[in-house]
Amino acid sequence: MTRLEGEVYVIGVGMHRISGEPVPVGDMAYEAAIAAMADAGIGFDAVGSLYNGYASAGMLTGVSLAKDLGLTGVPITHVENASATGSSAFREAVLSVAGGHCRCAMALGFDPSPRAMASGGSASRLVSSLMRPSVEGVLLPAAFFAMWAVRRMHDAGTTVDTYARIAAKNWNHARHNPFAQRRADHEVTVEEVLGSSMIAYPHTSMMAAAVGGGAACAIVADRAMAEEVERRTGSPMVRVLTSQLQSERYTEGHVFLGAVVGPPELTRSTARAAYDDAGVGPDDLDLVHVHDAFPVEELLYYELLDICGDGEGDKLVAEGATQIGGRIPFSTDGGLIGRGHPVGPTGLAQIWDVTTQLRGQAAGRQVERARTGLAHMMGAGSVCVIHILQRR
């Protein structure tokens, strides 16, 4: 477990809308970074360290696009941890402030949409790796989570309807997120989700994470600087209570080969370390973000994050406990299913929503009296990253 020594606060967040459009990645990253600095009321010269998170934007991209923000000599580092890239960049920024290396650090996540990669001169590594004939290349990510879903149905009697309810909830949460990739013009129903095209049994296309491009940025600072920002902007201070990252430990039935985020116990051990370090428990949480690439993940994480007991996740869904207005809302900005999963920005989009919620600024999707939020991401390979944020 990492003990987060020193006080670190989120002082600014910014987003560029996630979409399937071929928007230049430099434009998206610039917009998100400028928005975060405007939110904090600071200039780039106040940033003491920059961590760029991207998975497919290409070598040098992070350093190169930072020139649009300014030539200040700031240390710049590229961070990549698959789906947990943005979360890992945020963690590095938090640790750099907590460790006293700088007073203020920026985490900037971005990645182009697959369409932008396919239409550009540089072919997508993602696409090519999936198409290259190899032992691992013929085992696709969608299969892994679908097998979780089938096994869960066998072990706990979970129904496909439950998966559809989770997906519909996240689609409907995304309707109130101006930066979401999927913004339905109507209340999405369980029947619509079930009726969409099958991807990998039992998951339909509306249950799958939206894959697009985008950018998200979070700026963290020490207490003194955060207090100064609070006085200037009026936004409540949001403290990072803990930052945890764990990789796999050997478990029975360990799967080594083929698009793996697991074993599921990785989430449980990381969460318990996070609760221990933060001094809060699952009952203290007001909202939660998870790696909901498919709804079976969100269902399992209810239990692995100790929000409920093992096998009780289905009941939470049936009761509507995890929708906004329920006991413990999950994926309040739409999650990977609704907001989208552009990879580099994803974990930072979570931080954007948690911060916005804790400040009481999440118009249309606000969780009432939200004080403490948890953000969880898995990165294939695999790692689990958890942050807990709390309004002071």
Place this chain on the structure above:
Amino acid sequence: MDGRLPVEEGYFVMPDAQRPRPRLIGSYSSQARTWFFPHRKRCPITFGPVEEVLLSDEGVLYSWTWIENVRYGTFRGSLAPHGVGQVDLPEGVRVQTRLIGGRRDWRIGMPMVLDLVPVSTDEAGNELCTYGFRARDQGEG
């Protein structure tokens, strides 16, 4: 040589006159008394040495799915729909694998046997294969 080659070396051995089915190449850690697939450079539990072993060619289906669209979200791929499963071998190894058969052929707990799945063709016309499992009661292919 029967015109079939492994799509990638080091994961399995091809069938031959003495061995009618392919066999997966794994590792065994005598210190941890644990088998792994695919092969490990050293034991991830004890950090001790491992020896290369051929694993069982039969197992039990732990979970499965049927891929209709080979990628999710925006992509639509050109690969045909196919099954994917996780098979537990008697050594305690769980193998993620292509499945051979149709979309309604699978039941958790059913016995499975190892076989080959063609995935591509090389420039010389050889069929490039990966490993896959099929239901044991489907008979030898």
